[in-house]
Amino acid sequence: MSGHKYTLKITAHDNIGVIVRIAQVFARRGHSIETLNVVRDDEHDTLPVLYITAYGNKTRIDQIVAQIKKLVDIATVTLNEEQDG
């Protein structure tokens, strides 16, 4: 695991295969996903939210974010760099 730790917060339409599509963006670049969490709030009928953490350099992670944003099933992606410690 080299580079900083980043968290991607992704809101996605709940269509078949959406997690595979996101995972492929990482996989084709030979990049690992550290953790993946999916949260949904059925009461408020909002889109499911995926939290993905991954290590990497900023350029690479920015490219991954840009490619995930392009996926048709994705609504939003926000990127956070985790503070050390």
Place this chain on the structure above:
Amino acid sequence: MSSKSNPEELDGAQALIKALEQQGVEYIFGYSGGAAIPIFDAIVTTDTKIQLIQTRHEQGATHMADGYARVTGKPGVVLVTSGPGAGNTVTGLMTAHMDSVPIIVLSGQQITPMLGLDAFQEADIFNITMPVVKHNYLVTSTNEIVHTVHQAFAIATTGRPGPVLIDIPKDVSSGMFTATVAPPAQKPAALIAQKPTPTSTDIAYVQNALTSAKRPVILAGHGVLIAGAHAELRQLAQVFDTPVTTTLLGKGAMDEHDDLSLGMLGMHGTAYANKAIINADLILNIGSRFDDRIIGQPDAFATNATKIHVDIDDSEFNKMITVDAAIRADAREFILALLATNTSATHAPWRATIQTFKDNYPLGVDATGQLTQQEVLQAIHAETDGNSIMATDVGQHQMWAAQFYKVRSPDTWISSGGAGTMGFGLPAAIGAQFGHPDAQVVSLSGDGGFQMTLFELATAALYKLPIKIVILDNHYLGMVRQWQELFFDNRMSGVDLEGNPDFVKLAESYGMPALHITDRSRLKEQVAEAFAYTDGPIVLHCEVGKTDNVYPMVPAGRPLEHMLTEAPTEKLEKPTGST
């Protein structure tokens, strides 16, 4: 699977055909099989105007749809069966995806209760194709079919275009469709009209950059053609007195006979285009993704130039090249906004420098030994005046065609750029001819690539398409042989095409005439003879020099400054920066 009691009722497959009609589809390029039979049946039972073009291979069908889409701007539609049929579309999808071409592939699939059970001809094409499509669908309910088709067309054609696959299980296509065949929520035209425009700050920045630059170059890519901005591009070049170079896929964005045109840049680009880039102080990239074949070594690309990148797809920004300004906009909207500033510039000294590049480094032909590919291309250019639709395959002939076949108009140059798919040329030419029945279409292939999809000669013959099918036969996988000669001490491995058929007899066996061209003294006359024949396809089998190499050449991954304009006198290092 239910059966219909009322003839007014539609099954899923019939609703699918109706939805395709609503989208204005003219042709379906198809190849049948078990899981797709209901859909093929619906083509017959719905009394549709859509014409089924039966191909000889699913890969052929996808490249036909691709060629159709590239010349018309409308999505090409493919219909195949499950398993191997769908699997055979992967190369075509990848090719369209790499070059941002809208095609729609409809694949039959096993019935839904059998999904995942390894049933007969079940292939997980939904997952297989995910990385090579803009989007794809697995339709699980009959009533979703129409809506899915309309979404697919919208996705394929808006923003940065691309292929979409719709996988339709057989129980879904044969089930009853009980919803209404609602037309697309938004007219395709309305969707396409939703284009990002540049901000006034962006435009002011570019206007200032273009007027203050001493040595500006416009780099035009496929995005200019997709946006239909060729006329505006020319005006822009004239108003700002700025030369234009294009990528392989940008050919046709600017009339290459124009004084302001530099032709193609990059690995096998013209020396004057590459020298212009090397010496530029401003590069305005409109609709190109700075592909590795044009930039050479990314961190050594045009280091003295300010770089501005205009693209509809913002994931392209700073991907290959770090730029000074990135502007997300439709190419045409961008150019129109720039023209609306009513500013202009002159760059006379720079134009004079460019002219000396052109005079000192013209594209050359050595017409002393065996007939060369360049001479054949010059003869075709002379015959057509650059007004033909030219569909190429991949390899040396493609690069020579890019150099020597100067394109006049947009959407007449069809070539697999990003994927470099051998076997693309002939089926793409067929699709282009369906798209423009009155246009003159040339299919240009090497002897290697031609044999990858030559079975589509049957399709060309069946529909009597008057395509000039040119085979530039050097008896080698020429481009690979060139690399082996230059980088692997001329150790030839797996490039000799010994065992080729007699291409003239082959053509004749499909019922089409063929000419054997070997002699430069008869070249002009034989090309004229072939172009005068319009009753159907004709093959021009041209036997050309076996070991000619394409120059200029920038070794892969090296800076453009390392361009060779002729055969090197020293051994070259093996490329490492790119394949």
